[in-house]
Amino acid sequence: METLPTGISVLDREFGGGLPSGSVVVLKADPASQSELIVDRFSRPRECRYLTTVRSADAVEASLALGGAEAGDDGESDGERGDSEGGAGETVVEETDREAPLDDVLATAAELSDGATLVVDSVEPLEASDRSRYGSFLTDLRRHVADAGGIAVLHAFKGETGRNRVVTEQVADVVFDLRTTVTGTEIANRLIVPKFRGGAALEEPLKLKLTDTVSVDTSRDIA
Template sequence: METLPTGISVLDREFGGGLPSGSVVVLKADPASQSELIVDRFSRPRECRYLTTVRSADAVEESLTLDAEDGDDGDERDHETVVEEVDHEDPIDDVLAAAADLPERATLVVDSIEPLEAADRSRYGPFLTDLRRHVDDAGGIAVIHALKGETGTNRVVTEQVADVIFDLRTTVTGTEVVNRLIVPKFRGGAALEEPLKLKLTDTVSVDTSRDIA
């Protein structure tokens, strides 16, 4: 099983080079957080098909361009990222069609999963199974951006099928905004034993400041 870089150097070091190929990754985050910066980083290392279910393709392309210019590691987008809006009437078929046509070792991003989770359980479960099979056939990675809030019952299915779960927790105190990344699930590897404190401004970096109780 090949290991593919995440695009975030500190995570790659923690995971011994990256994530196992064929993995379905779920990034859970608050809608008001800077989690899109993390999704952007996942799209950089390899050819990527970026499927947007809520924002317009133009808005996504603009944010990807801006983020790539401000990379904290000096990373540039050396591979093509194709951004597409999914059919709002039937997003499941659009995502599966893109997954079936995923180039070898490429990344498939679904941003965000909530419109698909609104489908009946009888259809959503098989969708995730087919998505995982297509990604595994391509030897790539699927990144599912899953926003927290009033999620339906299918969120449990999303997390159950996922091979890796990144849980971004954002807390606001009187003096700062703190972002901690927790990895409670990692098939084919070792989950992080402790939360990873991140700085999410216009870039993604590790926050080395000490917490003051």
């Protein structure tokens, strides 16, 4: 099984090079967090089809353009990393049909190039579907991603989620749980990986700095 870089080098080091090809990944986060920065990084190492279900395609493209030259977690720019993370590929952003988002996502997944990334941002409108149909959708999505040897990233917001969220997490191969806490002195972001099918989940949270870039937070926690 080939390993594909995530676009975040500290994760790639933890996971022995990246994520297994064919994986369906769920990134859970608070709606008011900076989780879009992580999704941005996932979209960069390879060719990517980026499907937006809520925001406009123009808004997503503008956001991706702003992050195009940002530094990675090890302080190297995208240009400096070059082929060390598999080489950057083209990202095509499209809006899903609000009336038939499941069909749109499956049609795009069926057209994925070898080793490409599919991003769905965000998954809530899909989870609003009938449970039986949504389960079949996830099964078909996994099959298309496995056939392409790529990765699917489902951006999932916490809060008032429907009953299909448990189905999303059950079917997913990898679950990233971004937890953002606010105190009187700091905003702390910790990435937890409780599920990693085909690999080893992280034994402890990874503290991240999410400003306009993604980096490792090396500051010490003070009780």
